[in-house]
Amino acid sequence: MERLELPFRIELKTGLPVHDQVIFAVHKAVLSGQCHEGDPFPSVRALGQALRINPNTAHRIVQTLVARGVLAVRPGIGTVVAGSAVATRAEKQAVLEGEVERLVVEARRLGVEREEVIAAVERHWKRTDRR
Numbered sequence: 001m002e003r004l005e006l007p008f009r010i011e012l013k014t015g016l017p018v019h020d021q022v023i024f025a026v027h028k029a030v031l032s033g034q035c036h037e038g039d040p041f042p043s044v045r046a047l048g049q050a051l052r053i054n055p056n057t058a059h060r061i062v063q064t065l066v067a068r069g070v071l072a073v074r075p076g077i078g079t080v081v082a083g084s085a086v087a088t089r090a091e092k093q094a095v096l097e098g099e100v101e102r103l104v105v106e107a108r109r110l111g112v113e114r115e116e117v118i119a120a121v122e123r124h125w126k127r128t129d130r131r
Contacts, residue, residue, distance in 0.1 A: 006042065006050055007035050007081075018053050022061045028095045030070055030081060041071055041079040 008029035012021055029035040041062075042050060048058035062079060065071040072082040107117045 006047075007039055009034075010051070012051065018051070018057055019061055019064070022047075022051065023064055024095075024098055026061075026065055027068075027070055027091075028098075031091055031095055035081045037081055039081040040077075041065075041081060043078060 008025045010022060010025040012018060026035070035041075041047075044055060044058045044062050047053075047061065048055045051058070062071065066073060066079075069082055071079050073079050103117065107114075
């Protein structure tokens with residue numbers, strides 16, 4: 001059986017509800033432009049198999065994303081990314097907060113000092129300005 005390529009990136013972490021992790025990853029992919037309006041989204045079955053999660057959890061994930069307007073079910077087509085609404089500042093901030101939290105937790109786990117993290121962020125920020 002060939003492996004399904006998901007239209008979003010995710011590394012499932014233990015200790016956090018899978019449902020919440022996937023919702024966050026999909027929402028982030030849509031807000032960042034990684035997923036576009038009309039892009040196909042995996043079926044509940046394919047999502048469950050790709051992530052190796054319970055089909056009921058996969059179903060709940062898709063239901064939640066449809067209810068939030070992130071995905072839409074199109075008869076005869078399947079589930080697709082809904083119209084890409086312009087992300088509000090609060091939505092962008094919420095996505096960023098999740099990423100920053102992961103960065104801080106990983107830095108602390110590695111024993112990296114706050115100043116080193118800030119310096120690394122500044123270096124990477126400058127690199128992207130050059131592009």
